[in-house]
Each structure stands twice: as C-alpha cells, then as structure tokens.
Amino acid sequence: MSNKKQLRIGLIGCGFMGRTHSNGYKRVGDFFPELTYQPVLKAACARSADKVKAFAEQWGYESTETDWKALIARDDIDAVDICTPNEFHAEIAIAAAAKGKMILCEKPLSRTLAEGQRMVDAIEKSGVKNTVWYNYRRVPAVTLAKQIIDSGKLGKIFHYRANFLQDWTISPELPQGGEGLWRLDVDAAGSGVTGDLLAHCIDTAMWLNGAIKDVSAMTETFIKERVHQASGKVQKVGIDDACIFHCHFENGSLGLFESTRYARGHKALYTFEINGEHASIRWDLHDLNRLEYFDHRDDSIVRGWRSILVTDGDQPYMNKWWVPGLIIGYEHTFVHQAADFLKSLETGEPCAPTFKNALQTQKVCEAVIDSANSKSWKDTGAVNM
Ligand SMILES: NC(=O)c1ccc[n+]([C@@H]2O[C@H](COP(=O)([O-])OP(=O)(O)OC[C@H]3O[C@@H](n4cnc5c(N)ncnc54)[C@H](O)[C@@H]3O)[C@@H](O)[C@H]2O)c1
Numbered sequence: 257m258s259n260k261k262q263l264r265i266g267l268i269g270c271g272f273m274g275r276t277h278s279n280g281y282k283r284v285g286d287f288f289p290e291l292t293y294q295p296v297l298k299a300a301c302a303r304s305a306d307k308v309k310a311f312a313e314q315w316g317y318e319s320t321e322t323d324w325k326a327l328i329a330r331d332d333i334d335a336v337d338i339c340t341p342n343e344f345h346a347e348i349a350i351a352a353a354a355k356g357k358m359i360l361c362e363k364p365l366s367r368t369l370a371e372g373q374r375m376v377d378a379i380e381k382s383g384v385k386n387t388v389w390y391n392y393r394r395v396p397a398v399t400l401a402k403q404i405i406d407s408g409k410l411g412k413i414f415h416y417r418a419n420f421l422q423d424w425t426i427s428p429e430l431p432q433g434g435e436g437l438w439r440l441d442v443d444a445a446g447s448g449v450t451g452d453l454l455a456h457c458i459d460t461a462m463w464l465n466g467a468i469k470d471v472s473a474m475t476e477t478f479i480k481e482r483v484h485q486a487s488g489k490v491q492k493v494g495i496d497d498a499c500i501f502h503c504h505f506e507n508g509s510l511g512l513f514e515s516t517r518y519a520r521g522h523k524a525l526y527t528f529e530i531n532g533e534h535a536s537i538r539w540d541l542h543d544l545n546r547l548e549y550f551d552h553r554d555d556s557i558v559r560g561w562r563s564i565l566v567t568d569g570d571q572p573y574m575n576k577w578w579v580p581g582l583i584i585g586y587e588h589t590f591v592h593q594a595a596d597f598l599k600s601l602e603t604g605e606p607c608a609p610t611f612k613n614a615l616q617t618q619k620v621c622e623a624v625i626d627s628a629n630s631k632s633w634k635d636t637g638a639v640n641m
Contacts, residue, residue, distance in 0.1 A: 260294035269339030280590035365614040367446025388614035394592035399572035410532025420453035421522035434485030442494030473501035475628040
C-alpha cells in the first residue's frame, strides 16, 4: 500500500487531451518518485455513456459520469481536469471552484476575455489551486531557453517571432461544429487559429520575453460558409482561418506572429526565434529536443549556430528520463506539468501558468481579434507576471 497522499482526479472530456493528461497522471509517479502526492484516476466524464466507459476501461479510471455537474458534486474528487472544447471551460471551472475543487484547465483559458475574467474571479474567491495546460513551457528545450534568457546571455532583446502552421481545414467540404470539428465553430471555440494556436505562441512568448503591450493584426476566413454538423445547414463561418500580427513587447522589442490552418504541408509547425544584442535562440516543435543558439561573443573562427541536443541530466527535466543523447517527446510535457502541479501542492507555490497568467494571453488574443476587426492598433492591457 502506497504511503503517498492521494490527489483524486475527475477528468472531463475524453478526447485528444483526455488521453495526454491520463498518460501524464499514470506516468508521473514512476518518473518523479520523490513526489509526496500521487494522482488517482477516480472518475472520467463524457456525454456518451458507451464512450466514457470504454475510455475509463482503457485508461484505468475507477468510475464514470456522463454529466460534469454530477462529477464536480462528488466528495471523492479533489481536482477537476477540464479537457472539453473551449465553450465549457468557464461554466465548469466556475462551478468547480465554488465546490472547492482544484482545477487543471486546458488552454485557451476561455473563449473571450470577459469569460476568462469571471474564471479568475471565481478561483480567487475560492482560493483553489489551479493551472492551465500551456504544455509547451515544459518542453525541456523551451524551459532551457527560458533559463538562458533569464541569465541575461542574450543581452537586450530586439526581436521575437513565432509561427504555428497547420493545413487540415483547407477542404470546403469539411463541416463545422460537433465532435472533432468544434474548432471550426466560433460559438464552441471562441476564435479560430488565434485562440487555438497563437494562444500557445503568445503564452510562450510572454513567459520568455515579458508582456505584449500592443498589437496590430489581420485575420482571414478563407472558407466563408460550411455545413454545421448540428443543424445540417450551411452556416456562416465565424472563426479566423489565418492570423498575422505584429506587436511591441513591454521591454521594447518587436514581435511578429503568424498562424494558419491553410499552410499546405504543415501539420503542427510551431517555431519561435528570439534575437538579442549578443545572442539568439531558435526552436522548432518538429525537433523539440533541440535548441539552437548563436553567440556573437564566440571566437570568430568557430562562431556559428550551435545545435544543443537537450538531453543531459543537468538540463531541465532530463535527469528524470533516460541517459544523455536519448530523446523524449510531446507526451512528456504533460507528465512534466502533472509533476509540477503535484509539487506545487507540497510547496504551496503556484503552478504556472495559473488562471491569472493565462488571462494575460486572453488579453492579447482579444486585442488581436479587435485589432483585425477594426484595422487599428490595440493596447492589450497584459502585464508582466
Ligand atoms: N495543450 C495543448 O497542446 C492542446 C492540444 C489540443 C487541444 N487542447 C485543448 O484541449 C481542449 C479539448 O481539446 P481536444 O483536442 O481534446 O478535443 P476533442 O474533441 O478531442 O475532445 C473533447 C472531448 O470533450 C468531450 N465533451 C464535449 N462536451 C462535453 C461536455 N459537455 N461534458 C463532457 N465532455 C464533453 C467530447 O466528447 C470529447 O471527448 C480544448 O480546450 C483545446 O483547445 C490543448
């Protein structure tokens, strides 16, 4: 019998993220044995009884629910993990906070800034532990980038640029709404690539380079109408299919961001680059263990881009995995966030990004959409955290 303290998880939403989080909870105790808390897969919830039962059996959940309200009402659940489409994040989080449950919520925090603010108010009122799964912060190479930037090696920062490119919505035959395609329905998603993809880039950017002060954006909806799966009728498409914005950071540097689901050939190309007076860093999700680093102070005869394979035990998280030279993957970022959340229960420190941190990203997303609609610069109101 384990002498660990239990963190009894109630997972809501059993799709893509339901799987990554379940894997995280199952693996975390094996690879972070020093933690005093251990997640217990208490209940999974999805609307279809058959599907949730099959999911629970596959992943080892003790019980199932088909109504999230029943799940959050249970006394044997300590933490609610929200893995539903964006439209349910606020309602579930606010209700779970009122019941005193800890909350782990998928990104983006909310569909709109107003919704996000209500979520922050709710968790502040109840004082419950919370975190938002902006998991790319916990790619070891990205965490290492943060450490290098914070050490001052780059000097004054001039530029930050990021891309998140996909190509899966090019067909006009693709319907919008419902299972699997809620991302194309503005009522369910809140926005298109801005909230879905750029939110990741914005979270990483503000973590690495501080607050984004103001933005000038343009968006495009290439396919204007699609059949809605719920009504069966052709309906206007309300999401942004593509978004490009530039911005000023609080520290005086300039930013350039691009996202689209119409970049044929790209499935999930997330890249960023940061340029300082002495050095630059770049990273690419498709080669996520690698960090590229250029330092102008190097001896000129060997000066050039260094390719750092981030697998050594003294690099972030890597002493938990294999031996130097052996790589890890996407799924490990969720193990890392689960570990950091469990650790935060021991230390009492917040597990960033918290709802409050994630609200800063909502401020930028909202300003981006406002700027594109109004064809003007918008202040974001985001603050350094
Ligand atoms: N961190 C990341 O990198 C990342 C990646 C993908 C998705 N996400 C986020 O995770 C969330 C879920 O995305 P996904 O890709 O897993 O979606 P998905 O469509 O694969 O899964 C959503 C699940 O929620 C269930 N669901 C829908 N409404 C529900 C309700 N009212 N009650 C209970 N269950 C309900 C669906 O049946 C489905 O099982 C979204 O907010 C998305 O933005 C984050």
